[in-house]
Amino acid sequence: MNPDAATIAAGAPIEVDLSPVAEGQDIKVFWRGKPIYIMNRTKKQIEEARAVAVDSLRDPQSDESRVKAGHDNWLVVIGICTHLGCIPIAYEGNYDGFFCPCHGSQYDSSGRIRQGPAPLNLAVPPYQFVSDTKIQIG
């Protein structure tokens, strides 16, 4: 009952071109049936994400560890609420990040859980920059 070969093959890595995403915007791509948010963060968002004390977070992770060095403005997270799997809405909530309409979890501009029932930060999918404007997810 594990996923069949075709399903696994369809889950192969994908490349995403980032050049159309302006600062302060985001796109949602689907990979393995999951929505992936790619957010081009503003200076303000990055500063907010780095200003908070890591120890005070429910799932302590620094913003630096959640983005790729040298590409600090790009946040790539799986858009599935870690509570019960709904899709949070980008640029909503009190933390310039994500807001889940189902049970009210709020994530900050680094995708970290700040308020609500979700236990963990939004997951960062495996990805790498193949060029300055292109990433490979998977």
Add this chain to the structure above:
Amino acid sequence: MSGPSDYQPSHPALKWIERRLPIMGLVHSSFVAYPTPRNLNYWWTFGAILSFMLGAQILTGVILAMHYTPNADLAFRSVELLVRDVNYGWLLRNMHAAGASMFFFAVYVHMFRGLYYGSYKEPREVLWILGVIIYLLMMATGFMGYVLPWGQMSFWGATVITNLFSAIPYVGDSIVTLLWGGYSVGNPTLNRFFSLHYLLPFLIAGVVVLHVWALHVAGQGNPTGVDVKSEKDTVPFTPYATIKDLFGVSVFLLLFCWFIFYMPNYLGDADNYIPANPGVTPQHIVPEWYYLPFYAILRSIPNKLAGVIAMFSAIIVLVFLPWLDTAKTRSCKYRPLAKQFFWLFVVTCILLGYLGAQPPEGVYVILGRILTVCYFAYFLIVMPLLSRIETPRPLPNSIADDVLAKSGVKAAVSAIVALVVAGGLLAGGVQSARAAEETTPPSQTWSFSGPFGKYDRGALQRGLKVYKEVCSNCHALSYIAFRNIGDPGGPGYSEAQVKAFAAEYKIKDGPNDQGEMFERPGRPADYFPSPFPNEQAARAANGGAAPPDLSLIAKARSYERGFPQFIFDFFTQFQEQGPNYIVGILTGFEDKAPAGVTIPDGSYYNKYFPGHAIKMPKPLSDGQITFDDGSPATVQQYAHDVATFLMWAAEPHMEDRKKLGMQVFIFLIIFAGLMYFTKKKVWADAH
């Protein structure tokens, strides 16, 4: 099932079979001669009602499966076409969907009856545990069945519930992958759920056989909780119990048919008439009403794993009931304290159900926690404690004595009141979860409301014209074929008119012998063509918001009616939220947004649209369309007509449904009456 039978058939052929396979003896000893306590009340008929419901669900389910396609791309459409095109498909689907709710309603009554009369106590522990297993299987079956139509609530319910298992340490994620058959809920999930949904009812039927077997070994309990002592305490199953059960079933059918024929969408969720979309989460994900108490327990605990454990424990605790409650007296009738706590527990369950439908914030969370504690305290503290400190009232010497000193029906009445309030609250909870801070659209007068409602042919024809001339520029109507506008109960065009209407459209067909697609005039069997080739094109052409398909819009949109209105709605058969909303939207445009409301560029202010910023510009204006029948050319008239038309598009068999409903009700009332008097006659000498 109570030992070797002395039954002997008289016919030689039957004798021949009986000597080789004593099946008639088995049936005779189990369902004819079987001694049943004389003092059973109507709460005991729910066993028969449940057997009937299981049979009805399996029968309708098997036929539905003949027309259903378990594929993520086709499932939603196949369910819709099955309702529209299969002979009595609408009846089958309503029976199966409402049947699930009725099945759970009956099982809850059955369980509370067991709880009240101590039916789990020695020597019926195994019987009770088998019942809990049946209940668990039912929950799994019901959940998977709800996923099959592949609407929004199906999809997101499946996502939320399967994600529960990810809370299990170490193996959780593997379990979730096995449930999904992929990286998320998708086509493989739907396929395996369909397979299991078909399998589990037969497992249930198997466990039911064990349940009945155990029942016939231990013997039925009874309201006094006193064991059967002599022949005087019992009556033979047939005719006494048979006729009483038959009467019980026919009264239950009256309730069931009210849902089937008049309120098919009362217990459902409007969002499930929107096809599943993995990219959009509904505002509130609410399970079916029968899971709500457990959903409330899940959410009241802030830790995910602990929440899942609490939810499953809430059911598993029932297994240990026989050892938690050690009181010798079975029936709460003779346990003054236990009786009060029982009713408090019933109220707790109802309130938990209500909270399960509320958004998890503020006071609801706190109440949820208090009630969760109450729920577990009843089993883990109150029950063991009561069995030690309570002094029961004296029991009657025998069942026969009790029957002679017949007491009132007070308990039954209070129970019915509690249950009605329970059902009302639950249903209302579901509806109020469809949060609406927005202004609700005003109610209109509809020719099709109420038990005798019929569509106004003129309005349908005018509405079709409005759709064709205005709406169809952006909105598809892809579940409706041209032939449908000639169907009885619809706009009522003649065959020639339908042909002419269809021929005005260009339909893409092919490939032809050269392998090319070509256009040809429409035929009655063709479906209304969509204005855009796909959803992305529709979205791109409309500023990012794809115009929804209108075939089901009248059932896919709803709004909160509020307490206590929703209770009255059940009795007045109010089902017209959809058309009211459509008229609201079409007439709710205002040029200027009120102060304090900002409308983004490219959106328009609409009083009744959730959030008020709608992407659709005001589609109708006075005088835009002229009607041949002289009806006024006003927006109000257009909106009313097109809403009527869209209600018909969503529910083309409504007239049939209501007409058949009336016939069924007349039959059932007469049948139940006959059963009642037959039962009285049969039981005349037993009381």
